[in-house]
Amino acid sequence: xxxxxxxxxxxxxxxxxxxxxxxxxxxxxRVAVAEDRYLGGTCVNVGCVPKKxxxxxxxxxxxxxxxxxxxxxxAGKLDFDWTVLLKNKNTEISRLNGIYEDLLTSAGAEIxxxxxxxxxxxxxxxxxRIYSAERIVIATGSWPFVPDFPGNELAIxxxxxxxLDELPQSAIVMGGxxxxxxxxxxxxxxxxxxxxxxxxxxxxxxxxxxVREFVRDEVAKKGxxxxxNDNIKTLSKSDDGLLSVELASGGTVTTGMVLSxxxxxxxxxxxxxENTKVELTPKGEVKVDSHFCSSVKNIYALGDVTGxxxxxxxxxxEGMFLAKSLFGGDVKNATVDYDNIxxxxxxxxxIATVGLNExxxxxxxxxxxxxxxxxxxxKHTLSGRNExxxxxxxxxxxxxxILGAHMVxxxxxxxxxxxxxxxxxGASKAxxxxxxxxxxxxxxxxxxxxEARS
Numbered sequence: 001x002x003x004x005x006x007x008x009x010x011x012x013x014x015x016x017x018x019x020x021x022x023x024x025x026x027x028x029x030r031v032a033v034a035e036d037r038y039l040g041g042t043c044v045n046v047g048c049v050p051k052k053x054x055x056x057x058x059x060x061x062x063x064x065x066x067x068x069x070x071x072x073x074x075a076g077k078l079d080f081d082w083t084v085l086l087k088n089k090n091t092e093i094s095r096l097n098g099i100y101e102d103l104l105t106s107a108g109a110e111i112x113x114x115x116x117x118x119x120x121x122x123x124x125x126x127x128x129r130i131y132s133a134e135r136i137v138i139a140t141g142s143w144p145f146v147p148d149f150p151g152n153e154l155a156i157x158x159x160x161x162x163x164l165d166e167l168p169q170s171a172i173v174m175g176g177x178x179x180x181x182x183x184x185x186x187x188x189x190x191x192x193x194x195x196x197x198x199x200x201x202x203x204x205x206x207x208x209x210x211v212r213e214f215v216r217d218e219v220a221k222k223g224x225x226x227x228x229n230d231n232i233k234t235l236s237k238s239d240d241g242l243l244s245v246e247l248a249s250g251g252t253v254t255t256g257m258v259l260s261x262x263x264x265x266x267x268x269x270x271x272x273x274e275n276t277k278v279e280l281t282p283k284g285e286v287k288v289d290s291h292f293c294s295s296v297k298n299i300y301a302l303g304d305v306t307g308x309x310x311x312x313x314x315x316x317x318e319g320m321f322l323a324k325s326l327f328g329g330d331v332k333n334a335t336v337d338y339d340n341i342x343x344x345x346x347x348x349x350x351i352a353t354v355g356l357n358e359x360x361x362x363x364x365x366x367x368x369x370x371x372x373x374x375x376x377x378x379k380h381t382l383s384g385r386n387e388x389x390x391x392x393x394x395x396x397x398x399x400x401x402i403l404g405a406h407m408v409x410x411x412x413x414x415x416x417x418x419x420x421x422x423x424x425x426g427a428s429k430a431x432x433x434x435x436x437x438x439x440x441x442x443x444x445x446x447x448x449x450x451e452a453r454s
Contacts, residue, residue: 002134006030008326009124009133011116011271014041016303016315017139018100022107023323031109032133034116034126039100040093042141042304043312046159049096050089051182054162055346057085058189066383080191082167089162117272121296125272135298135326138278138286139319140271142264142304147174151235154243155258158183167192168256172245174232176203178345180261181219185348187259188224195225195255199248202228204345208357210372211406214390218349218408221386232258266305283307290335292322311343342420344413349387352416355404355423361394365403369395369429369452373445377409391445393429395452400428405446415443 008024010017013035025031038045064074104111114127123132144157156164158179169192173184176198188194196203196219204212220226234246235258242254266285273280279287279295285307292300302322303315314336321336342354361368371393380387389409396403405419422431437444 002030004122004132004134006032006110006131006133007135008032009034009116009131009136010139011124011137012041012139012141012303012305013039013100013104013111014139014141014303014315015043015312016319017041017137018104019316019319020137020139020302020323021109022103023320024327025104025107025109027323027327029327031107032112032131033104033109034112034114034124036113036115039097039104039111044096044100045093046162048312050093050162051158051186052346053089053092054085054186054190055182055348058186059348061191062189062385066379066385069382069384082164082190086163115270117270118275118278119272121276121299135300137292137322138268138271138294138299138301138305139303139315140267140305142310143267144260145263145265146260147232147262149232149234151237152260154235154237155260157260161259169193170255171195171257171259172197172232172253172255173259173261174198175261175263176200176205177261177263178204178347179264181215181347182345183259183261184224185219185222185346188222189348192256194223195227197227197230197232197247199231200228204351206357207345207351207353208392208404208406209359210392211351211353211357211390211408214374214388214408215347215349215351218387219347222348264304264310266307268305281307291325292318309338309341311341314338314341340420340424342413342416344416346413349389349409350412351406351408352412353404353406354416354420355402356394357404357406358392358394361396361403365396365398367397367454368403369397369454371395371429371449371452373449375445377442378440379410389442391442391449393432393446393449395429397452397454400430402427402429402432407446409442415446418443419446 007029008031010021010033013033021031021033112126116124116126119125123130146152171187171192172195173180174197184194184196202212231248233248236244238244246252268284277296286301286305288294288301288306292302302318304310317336340355345351374390377389392406394404402423432447435447437447
């Protein structure tokens, strides 16, 4: 009989932790999962899922306006009720929480409600009760980061946005990453006078520069005020309840809300790691090897807490890999493949990308062929909306292999997901050229681009 209560104890019931726990339990391991907030983690509760629902909501008014060009008209004034959206979103999230609970319990994993803290390298304390485990996995994810400036406690993060009692009339979104641009698009689409404030020259650092510039122009058309090379110096509350924002560039503006979307940090605080020899990076990330083992041989970590790609499918892949590695057979020589991972930004219009951007490709390859197409989507020839789409292929001209694909436009993620399979399989530009497109679609542009620039 084992000397431990469990074969595996998972701290955190986010996407990666739940996948690891239920797969391990399904392989016969005795598994427990401790969670002190909500099943499903950031993605289900305050991330991808509610964000996408809010993005859908923020498109409705624009879609109704577009209907006029197709002969549709709406009588009277449109009314938007934030509380209805909030209520329906909460209902859907509760449904998903229940699904995650069922997935764990039906697999045989035990759910323990509470914050798990290490007592030593084989034991954790949850609410005063001690549990022992042969292996312990840290899967606590990440948490929004708010910069340090006077009055920063008055700013909210994306966590709180999903539970606001009411929408403000105006808002400043601080940040230049995908969360900032997505939140700005949501607020703007729901009728909030929105400013996106970023300390750098252009948002979405790390994405293709041509894509970034294109999106900047398209986002500005939506009515979002873009303010680059600036930052918040101080924040205070005015007598009228509004926020007074002193800018680093000088001057003061007022707004109804400041949303800090300046990145996320590993959620490793209050875990009792000081009672172990688990090593952290200077950024607070758990140091792991390619098999997700920490500096302590029986303690592992996966997902955002390790400082890797903050994407739900990546955490899922890591959880699946670790379960197979620990309980499903010998995969010691295998690793998770992080090449050509597709991703999307649900700003308006959407961005989706897979593979290398042009700047990355030029650092690695000397002979490139770049294909770019920008056009007005067919829908807007009648709607009259001044919105354009963009598609881009990065090709290694020496062997014709496609290195990257990028798209800005409606449902970009749906299109790029399919291309990701082709690129992962090593598709060439000739393969794309020989593929007959679906007409009329925007996606067919990827198989009809013929003129390249070097």
